[in-house]
Amino acid sequence: MTLRGERCALRRWRTSDAASLVRHANNLNVARHLRDRFPHPYTSKDAQTFLTAASSEEPQTNFAIEVRGEAAGGLGYVPGSDVERYSAEVGYWLGEACWGGGIMTEALVLFTRHAFAELGLLRLFALPLADNIASIRVLEKAGYSSEGILCSSCVKFGQPRNQAVYARVNDRWSG
Numbered sequence: 001m002t003l004r005g006e007r008c009a010l011r012r013w014r015t016s017d018a019a020s021l022v023r024h025a026n027n028l029n030v031a032r033h034l035r036d037r038f039p040h041p042y043t044s045k046d047a048q049t050f051l052t053a054a055s056s057e058e059p060q061t062n063f064a065i066e067v068r069g070e071a072a073g074g075l076g077y078v079p080g081s082d083v084e085r086y087s088a089e090v091g092y093w094l095g096e097a098c099w100g101g102g103i104m105t106e107a108l109v110l111f112t113r114h115a116f117a118e119l120g121l122l123r124l125f126a127l128p129l130a131d132n133i134a135s136i137r138v139l140e141k142a143g144y145s146s147e148g149i150l151c152s153s154c155v156k157f158g159q160p161r162n163q164a165v166y167a168r169v170n171d172r173w174s175g
Contacts, residue, residue, distance in 0.1 A: 001060070003110040007103045010063040010075060010110055013054040017064055017071040018047040024072050024095025032157070033132045034093055065094060065107045072098050075111055077124070086122035086173070088115065092138075099134070108142040116170040123169050129154075130162035139166040 003010040013021075022044055024030070031040035039046050054062040065073035073094035080087040090111065094104045115121045128135040130149055140146075147165040154161050 003063075003114055005106040005110050007067070007101065007106045008072075008110075009066045010107055010114075011066055012060060013051055013062060013064045013071065013074075015048075015051050015055055018044060018051055020070040020072065021047045021051065024097070025093070027096050029096050030093055033129055033135060035091070036156070038093065063111065065092075065103065067098050067103055073104070073107070075107055077111075077115065086120070086175070088119075088121055088124055090115075090124050090126050092135075104138045105141045108138060112142060112168060116172065120173075121170060122173045122175075123167055125165060125167035127153075127163045127165060129156065130164045132164075136164055136166065142168070144168045 001012070022042055025038070025047070026040070026042035028040055031038055031042070061078070062074060062076040064071040065075055067073070073092065075090070075092040077088040077090045079085070080089075090108070092104060092108060094107075098104075112124060115124055124144075125147075126135075126139055126144065127150070128139065136146075144166040145168065147167050150163045150165060152160040153163045
């Protein structure tokens with residue numbers, strides 16, 4: 001499945017994405033805003049491990065963000081369980097060379113539409129670091145609303161950090 005926009009497409013990761021994945025992911029300016037499971041430095045071995053899993057996962061929860069014919073970022077979701085089974089946390093990153101052009105906002109809008117229409121989700125939420133103003137702007141432009149700040153809710157590079165809570169609810173949910 002491929003979701004196409006004007007600036008980018010969301011598609012399944014391919015093992016052939018390894019070189020572009022390393023080129024865009026091996027960047028401290030990208031890694032500093034992501035969970036620790038996103039390594040830095042980002043090596044070819046990291047890419048191979050990730051791509052082996054992501055290229056064959058079912059259901060697909062990780063998407064490559066394709067820009068000008070190459071994988072330049074990623075978007076994924078973690079479905080909730082039990083009473084949260086109609087909610088999912090969404091996360092994303094984009095290579096620094098692609099920042100500032102509306103690509104990430106478009107990718108998030110494409111995914112949100114898909115998650116609501118095809119996956120039947122009621123709520124999507126994200127937990128960006130509270131000082132990651134660019135990510136917060138992406139969420140706001142994609143129609144997500146602020147629900148608050150989680151004080152000292154995580155530790156990144158050995159420092160306690162606040163996280164913002166942003167969410168979007170599917171107004172057309174039919175359970």
